[in-house]
C-alpha cells in the first residue's frame with residue numbers, strides 16, 4: 446500500500462515517521478489525537494483521485510485535513526483501534542491538502558476566483574485584493590484555515606453578518622468521491638439551476654462525503670473606508686439594539702462582535718491593551734461603512750445609545766481587532782485543563798437571557814468552571830469556552846450548556862460543525878427523519894464508511 450501511495454504522490458509525500466506525522470494527528474485544541482498508518486500529501490486532483498481509488502480498493506479509511514484549525518476534532522483520524530481493521534484494512538490514512546495551493550486568475554468581471562483546496566483564507570483574500578476585490582469569509586485562523594476546510598465546515602467568521610457563511614460564497618466545486626471518481630461542477634454562471642445543489646451539500650460535510658480539491662468562490666467588493674468602534678454596555682439587549690439602529694440609520698455593519706469583561710481581562714493578561722478606561726460587563730466591537738461622515742455617524746449612534754465610553758478608529762484598527770481575535774489563543778493558554786469549547790447559537794431575541802444563563806454556570810459549585818463567553822453577536826453566535834473543567838465534569842457541563850441553548854430554540858453548532866466532539870447530541874437539533882435522511886446521503890456518497898469515520902455520525 447505504502448509503495449503504491451509513493452508511486453502516486455512521490456516518496457517524500459508519504460510520511461510514516463512519528464516525528465513527521467505527530468503535528469497532523471493532534472487537533473488545534475489538543476483535545477483530540479488520532480492514529481494514522483501514514484500522512485499522504487497529494488498535489489493535484491488526479492493524485493487525490495488515485496489515492497482514493499486505491500483506498501477504496503483496499504478498504505482503507507481516509508481522514509481529510511486542511512489547515513487543522515478545526516475546533517471539533519473533525520480533522521483528526523479516529524483514536525481507537527484501527528478503524529476498518531475488521532475488514533482487514535490498514536489503519537486510516539490522513540490526506541493533507543496543504544500542497545494543493547494553486548490560485549487561478551481572478552475574474553474581475555464575474556467577480557470570482559478558482560483555488561485549490563489547500564489555499565489559505567488569507568491567500569484567497571490576497572489574490573482578491575490584488576484585483577480590487579475581497580473574499581467574503583474572514584476569521585482569526587485565516588493564515589492556516591484552508592479553502593477546503595472552510596467549505597467543509599461551512600465556516601462563519603467575522604464577516605458573516607455582511608456576506609453570509611462559506612456556503613454563500615461557493616459558485617463551483619471540484620471533489621473526489623470515496624470511490625475515486627471526480628465530481629466537478631465549476632461554472633461562474635450566477636444562475637445555474639440544473640439539479641441538486643451538490644456544492645451546497647458538500648459545504649458543511651466535514652470530510653464525510655468527499656475530498657474537496659478545488660473551489661470556485663464568488664468575491665465581494667473590497668472593504669471601503671470603515672470605522673471600528675469598541676463600546677461598553679451593561680446589557681446585551683442594548684448591544685443588539687445598537688446594531689439595529691446602525692442599519693436603520695443607513696450604516697453598513699461589516700462586523701459585530703461581543704466580548705465580556707472576563708474575556709477582555711484574560712486577553713489583557715496576555716499583553717493586549719484594554720480598549721476602554723471604564724470597565725463594562727459587555728464590550729461590543731462593530732465595524733461599519735457608509736456614505737458621508739461615517740465617524741460622526743458612529744459618534745451620534747453611540748451618543749444616542751447612551752454609551753458613556755467608547756473608542757473609535759479608522760479600519761483596519763488591527764489593535765482593536767486583536768483584542769477580540771486573541772480570545773481563542775489566550776483562552777487556550779489560560780486553562781488548567783483542555784478548554785471545553787461549545788460554539789452555539791440562539792435566536793437574536795434570546796441572546797440576553799442566554800448570556801445570563803450561560804454566565805450562571807460559574808456559580809455551579811458542583812462542577813467548577815470558568816466560563817468565557819464571546820462571539821459573533823450579529824449572528825446570535827456565542828462561543829462558550831469553559832476553562833479549568835475537571836475531565837469528569839466535561840460531559841455534564843456540555844449537556845448543561847446544550848440544555849440552555851435548546852431551551853432557547855438554539856443550535857448546538859453555529860459554525861464549527863459537529864466533528865467528533867458533538868456526535869452524541871445531534872438529536873438535539875435534528876429530528877429522527879432528518880438524521881435518517883442525512884445518514885442515507887452519507888451511505889450514498891460513502892457506502893463503505895471510509896471518509897472521516899466517526900465524524901458527524903459518531
Ligand code: FAD
Pocket residue numbers: 473508509510511512513514515516518519520521542562583584585586589590591592593594595596597598599600601602603651652653655656657658773774860861864897900
Ligand atoms: P481542518 O481543521 O483541517 O478540517 C476541518 C474539517 O474539514 C474536518 O472535518 C476535515 O476533515 C474537513 N476538511 C478539511 N479540508 C477538507 C477538504 N479539502 N475536503 C473535505 N473535507 C475537508 N471557525 C469559524 O467558523 N469561524 C471563526 O470565526 C473561526 N475562528 C477561529 C479562530 C481560531 C484562532 C481558530 C484556531 C479556529 C477558528 N475557527 C473558526 C475554526 C476553524 O478555523 C474553521 O473550522 C475552519 O473552517 C477550518 O479550516 P481548516 O482548513 O483548518 O480545516
Ligand code: MLT
Pocket residue numbers: 516585770772773786788820828
Ligand atoms: C472565533 O470566533 O474566534 C472562533 O470561532 C474561535 C473560537 O470559538 O474560539
Ligand code: ZN
Pocket residue numbers: 602820821828860
Ligand atoms: Zn467564531
